[in-house]
Amino acid sequence: MKLIKKQIPLAIVFVTGVLTLVSYYVPHKISVDYVETLNKWENIVVAFAFLLGLISLFFSHYNKISRTADGWGYSIFVFIGFLAMVIPSYLSHGKQMTDAGLTPLGWSYKFIYTSLSGTMFAVLAFYIVSTAYRSFRIKSLQAFVLFVAAFILILGKVPLGQIIWSYVLGWTGAGVDQVIEWIMQVPAVAGKRGIMIGISIGAIVTSLKIIFGIEKQYMGKD
Amino acid sequence: MLKETLQKFFKIDRRWIFLLLAVTLFVPIMKPIGLPNKTISPATKRVYEYLEKLPAGSFVLFSLDYDPSTRPELHPMATALVRHAFSRNLRVGVVTYIAGSTGLIEELFAKVSREYNKKDGQDYVIFPYQPNILAVLTQMSSDLYGIYTKDRNSTPVSGMPVLKGVKSYKDMSLVVCITGTAILDYWVAYVGDKYSVPVAGGVTAISQPGYGPYLQTNQLKGLIGGMKGAAEYESLIKQPGKGTSGIDALNLAHLLVLALILTSNIILLYIKYF
Numbered sequence: 001m002k003l004i005k006k007q008i009p010l011a012i013v014f015v016t017g018v019l020t021l022v023s024y025y026v027p028h029k030i031s032v033d034y035v036e037t038l039n040k041w042e043n044i045v046v047a048f049a050f051l052l053g054l055i056s057l058f059f060s061h062y063n064k065i066s067r068t069a070d071g072w073g074y075s076i077f078v079f080i081g082f083l084a085m086v087i088p089s090y091l092s093h094g095k096q097m098t099d100a101g102l103t104p105l106g107w108s109y110k111f112i113y114t115s116l117s118g119t120m121f122a123v124l125a126f127y128i129v130s131t132a133y134r135s136f137r138i139k140s141l142q143a144f145v146l147f148v149a150a151f152i153l154i155l156g157k158v159p160l161g162q163i164i165w166s167y168v169l170g171w172t173g174a175g176v177d178q179v180i181e182w183i184m185q186v187p188a189v190a191g192k193r194g195i196m197i198g199i200s201i202g203a204i205v206t207s208l209k210i211i212f213g214i215e216k217q218y219m220g221k222d
Numbered sequence: 223m224l225k226e227t228l229q230k231f232f233k234i235d236r237r238w239i240f241l242l243l244a245v246t247l248f249v250p251i252m253k254p255i256g257l258p259n260k261t262i263s264p265a266t267k268r269v270y271e272y273l274e275k276l277p278a279g280s281f282v283l284f285s286l287d288y289d290p291s292t293r294p295e296l297h298p299m300a301t302a303l304v305r306h307a308f309s310r311n312l313r314v315g316v317v318t319y320i321a322g323s324t325g326l327i328e329e330l331f332a333k334v335s336r337e338y339n340k341k342d343g344q345d346y347v348i349f350p351y352q353p354n355i356l357a358v359l360t361q362m363s364s365d366l367y368g369i370y371t372k373d374r375n376s377t378p379v380s381g382m383p384v385l386k387g388v389k390s391y392k393d394m395s396l397v398v399c400i401t402g403t404a405i406l407d408y409w410v411a412y413v414g415d416k417y418s419v420p421v422a423g424g425v426t427a428i429s430q431p432g433y434g435p436y437l438q439t440n441q442l443k444g445l446i447g448g449m450k451g452a453a454e455y456e457s458l459i460k461q462p463g464k465g466t467s468g469i470d471a472l473n474l475a476h477l478l479v480l481a482l483i484l485t486s487n488i489i490l491l492y493i494k495y496f
Contacts, residue, residue, distance in 0.1 A: 024416075032364050039357035039369070046354040095375065097328045109325035114290040117322065121291035129243050129475075130236040133482040137490060147483070154480055157427070157450050159257035160473035177261035189434035196435060 010213045017211035084112055149183055156180045225496075228489045239482070246478045250471045259453045259469055265437055266454040269422045269444030270306070272396065278311040280395035281388050285409060286330075289322030292402035292426055298452035298465035299424040300400045301330055306459045308338035312395075313384050314346040317370075319355040319405055324374070343373070344383045350374040355405060359412045363391055391417045396443070400424035406433070410441050424451065 020038065023031035061075035088104035096106035138144050155161035156176035165176040209215035276282070284304065288296040307314050316327055327348060340346055349370045352358045361369040366389055373379050387393055397419055399406045406423045414421035420443045425433065427448025436442040446455055449472060452465025 035360055036364060036368060039354075039361045042357040043352075043354050046357075050353065096325050097332060106325065106328070110329075113322065114293070114325065117290040118293060125475075126240045126243055129479055129482065130239045132479050133239055133486050134236070136483045136486065138487050147487075151480060151483075154476050156261075157448070158469060158473045158476045159259050160255070161476055162260060163257065164477075175261070177263065181264065184431055184434055185438065188431040189438060192432050193435045 006219070009219055010216070014211055014213065017207070021211070081112075084108055149187070152176065152179055152183065225493060228493060232486065232489050232493070243475065243478060246474045247471055250474055254467060254470045255473055256470065257473060259450070259457060259466065262454045262458065263447070263451070265445040265447065266451050267444070267458070268437075269303075269398075269424075269446055270455065270458045272420065272422060272443045273303070273306055273310065273312075276310065276312060276395050279313060281313045281315060281385075281393060282307050283315045283317065283394050283397045285317050285319070285397065285399040285401070285405065286323055286327050287318055287320045287399065287401035287403060287405045288326070289320055289402075290326065293326060294464070294468055295426050295449050295452065296400050296402060296424060297326060297330070298449070298463050298468065299446045299455055300326075301334060301463060302452060302455040302459055302461065302465065303398060303400070303424065303446075304330060304334050305337070305461060306455075308334060308340050308345070309459070313388075314340075315384070315388070315394075316346065316348045317358075318349075318351050319353070319358070320401075320403065321351050321353070324351055343377065347379060347382055347384045348374045349379070355408055356412065359408060363413070363417055366390055391419045394419060397421045398424065400446075402426045402429070406442075410436055414441055427451075 016038075019034060023035050057078065061078045063069075064072045064075040085105075085108055088108040092103035092105035094105065095103050096109055097103065102110065136147070136150075138147050155165060156179070162176055169176075206215065210218070273282070284300070284307075286300055288300075304314065316331070318324060318327060331342075331346065331348060334340075335342070335346065342348070350373065352369065358369050366385075367380055370379055373382075379385055391397075391413060397409055397413060399409045399421065400423070402425065406421075406425060409421050409423075413419050421441070422443045422445065423433065424446040425448075427450065430445065430447030430451075433442060433445050437445055446452065449465055449468045452463075453469040454465075456463050456465045
């Protein structure tokens with residue numbers, strides 16, 4: 001049992017991991033063919049994962065509705081939304097536009113999906129502005145530096161702000177675009193580069209731990 | 223007395239702020255201020271100049287990976303870039319790894335291809351959505367047709383005039399990824415760096431600072447950031463569009479944010495020290 005549940009999966013991960021890693025650096029036909037085969041397998045697995053996700057989503061929301069759990073009414077919209085896109089998609093054979101104009105799928109996309117998605121994202125702007133008023137407190141030197149950088153960037157990103165800058169601070173000789181460029185190219189890049197290096201090292205270490213069987217959480221508890 | 227009033231103002235119902243923002247955005251949308259965008263960032267200019275230098279007939283691959291949520295920022299820059307490519311008579315291929323972007327791509331090409339009298343299959347090709355980006359990016363390095371056998375209308379792509387001589391990345395002059403996700407990072411790491419393919423990008427304003435390191439090392443040939451970037455590109459190709467009108471509406475909204483932050487901090491200081 002241990003062989004099937006532990007040792008064989010670990011061996012598969014080790015062999016696949018090492019071969020894929022080596023293929024990245026070896027531009028030989030065998031390694032290219034191997035990667036191509038793996039890509040095809042991966043696409044098939046992803047398709048099944050999609051299906052699994054969909055079934056799991058449906059069961060989860062169906063259970064919520066049948067138990068009339070808190071917020072069960074919202075779960076109905078999962079099914080309405082799904083059918084509102086899938087039925088037109090089926091009727092339109094997946095095409096959104098023909099020479100005659102919008103198909104039913106194109107209509108659903110434009111007047112349901114686009115509107116809902118745009119609205120959801122637009123609501124964020126209201127919360128960001130409200131949060132900026134209620135939470136952006138300059139209580140330390142670090143907060144002050146952050147405020148100055150944010151102030152310049154917000155101001156300099158619109159023409160009206162550029163005009164205000166040139167009226168108020170034009171005498172300094174530094175254009176707001178030059179100051180923004182400096183902020184983006186020096187402190188912002190320095191910070192981002194540090195974060196990127198940290199994340200990359202973390203990802204490499206985790207990958208090696210998985211390949212060599214040190215990290216086994218993906219196999220579950222059994 | 224004043225302190226109490228200020229404290230009340232400090233804890234104002236956020237719905238008032240929502241209303242203020244709605245009015246601030248509504249006014250310039252209805253009656254544009256019309257202020258010209260005077261500055262053009264070097265990163266945007268680099269994309270323009272790179273595209274400008276490509277000889278006519280070069281193949282440019284667009285990876286348009288954004289859905290309606292980021293449409294206001296990204297669709298104008300995609301439109302401007304495709305217009306620029308068509309005006310330079312470049313061949314255009316389009317891929318996407320975001321399911322929600324397919325309708326926007328259809329809309330874009332239905333409009334822009336008519337403006338330049340470009341034909342599907344001859345001057346441009348739109349590949350279907352693929353869910354597994356890393357597998358597709360790797361596959362395209364050896365054989366594009368191994369993963370994309372048909373276009374989004376199920377027409378076989380093999381033999382299409384637009385794809386003549388194009389088999390893998392080495393036959394592409396530029397990849398442009400426009401996205402509000404981390405897909406641009408994948409293009410840089412898995413394609414640009416590994417196969418020496420020039421990659422340029424277009425991203426939302428909020429994610430723009432994160433790509434600074436790639437620009438400095440020339441891993442990105444250029445970057446268009448947010449609505450301002452879109453407006454800049456539109457002014458470079460001398461075709462004002464939604465980016466230019468959008469940046470106009472943002473004028474007052476940006477100033478409102480600054481005014482609110484300043485006001486809350488001045489109130490805080492007054493309450494604390496007076």
